Amino acid sequence: MADSAHARHASEVRELPLIDYTASTAPEAFFDSLKQYGFATLISHPLDMERVNRIYSAWRAHFAEGVASEFTMDPIRQDGYFALDQAESAKGQAVRDYKEYFQFYRWGRCPSHLKHDLEAHFEDCLRFSTTLLRWVAEYLPADIVNRLSMPLESMIEDSAQTMLRVLHYPPVESGVVLPRAAAHEDINLLTILPASDGPGLELQLSDGQWIEVVNRPSQVVVNIGDMLQEATEEFLRSTTHRVASPDDGQAASGRMSLPLFLHPRPEVTLSSRYTADSYLGERLQELGVI
Numbered sequence: 001m002a003d004s005a006h007a008r009h010a011s012e013v014r015e016l017p018l019i020d021y022t023a024s025t026a027p028e029a030f031f032d033s034l035k036q037y038g039f040a041t042l043i044s045h046p047l048d049m050e051r052v053n054r055i056y057s058a059w060r061a062h063f064a065e066g067v068a069s070e071f072t073m074d075p076i077r078q079d080g081y082f083a084l085d086q087a088e089s090a091k092g093q094a095v096r097d098y099k100e101y102f103q104f105y106r107w108g109r110c111p112s113h114l115k116h117d118l119e120a121h122f123e124d125c126l127r128f129s130t131t132l133l134r135w136v137a138e139y140l141p142a143d144i145v146n147r148l149s150m151p152l153e154s155m156i157e158d159s160a161q162t163m164l165r166v167l168h169y170p171p172v173e174s175g176v177v178l179p180r181a182a183a184h185e186d187i188n189l190l191t192i193l194p195a196s197d198g199p200g201l202e203l204q205l206s207d208g209q210w211i212e213v214v215n216r217p218s219q220v221v222v223n224i225g226d227m228l229q230e231a232t233e234e235f236l237r238s239t240t241h242r243v244a245s246p247d248d249g250q251a252a253s254g255r256m257s258l259p260l261f262l263h264p265r266p267e268v269t270l271s272s273r274y275t276a277d278s279y280l281g282e283r284l285q286e287l288g289v290i
Helices: 002-012 026-037 049-065 112-139 142-147 226-231 276-286
Strands: 018-020 039-043 080-082 100-104 163-169 181-184 190-194 201-204 210-212 220-224 241-243 255-257 260-262
Touching: 018 026, 026 039, 026 112, 026 220, 049 112, 049 163, 049 255, 112 163, 112 190, 112 260, 226 276
Parallel strands: 018 039
Antiparallel strands: 039 220, 080 100, 100 163, 163 255, 163 260, 181 241, 190 220, 190 260, 201 210, 201 241
């Protein structure tokens, strides 16, 4: 009876709750949203959205001009430019996502005229993420916290694996259906996603229904990755999400997005089954990237 009532309630949900980062209730509201949906939406956050919009504008132009061959994706280090024919495909999907992107690490390559804003945004995201991981730990059950190999915020200290992805979903012809990003879950601990420059992100509720993550210019969306699910023994669950194919009104515009994927250091123990390194390697193979 309770399960059917919950399913009816979930099917009525149309938007994630908006959480004011500066409110005293923010830590608990953030955790509750992650627990219920795998996602949380924050406003009044510390990330510089003017800088994010500069990044979108500059990189949209850079992709249009063509990325120099010196920045072509390195198959070993996984940094640099991934062209449309190098994009990942979601786990279990044969067709590649229709996107091009540049993967930026603290140590990685980047065109010099685009690097300053990326570095500044990267560092702001790391500080922001540390606070968010503290909030998560504050509300996790004590028995789960006690079984963690180390505090969540310590897992990311000096990690060379945390990565910022500058994503461009190119325009598509009217009537053509291509998977911008097929249904998937993220690999990492948390994903930090400032507002994109267009709609499209959708998440799947526990009853199977898909809902739109409303794209507001001032917000940041945060979602759980599979590594956090593994470390919390599935108390926190990563949620399947996708970037929907554009409708005819959006097809000609393309879309920019700037997710930061927060990763632990390779040696961090996530569970009795995995280190961060072994988990990442397994998933990259499944995605066809390595």
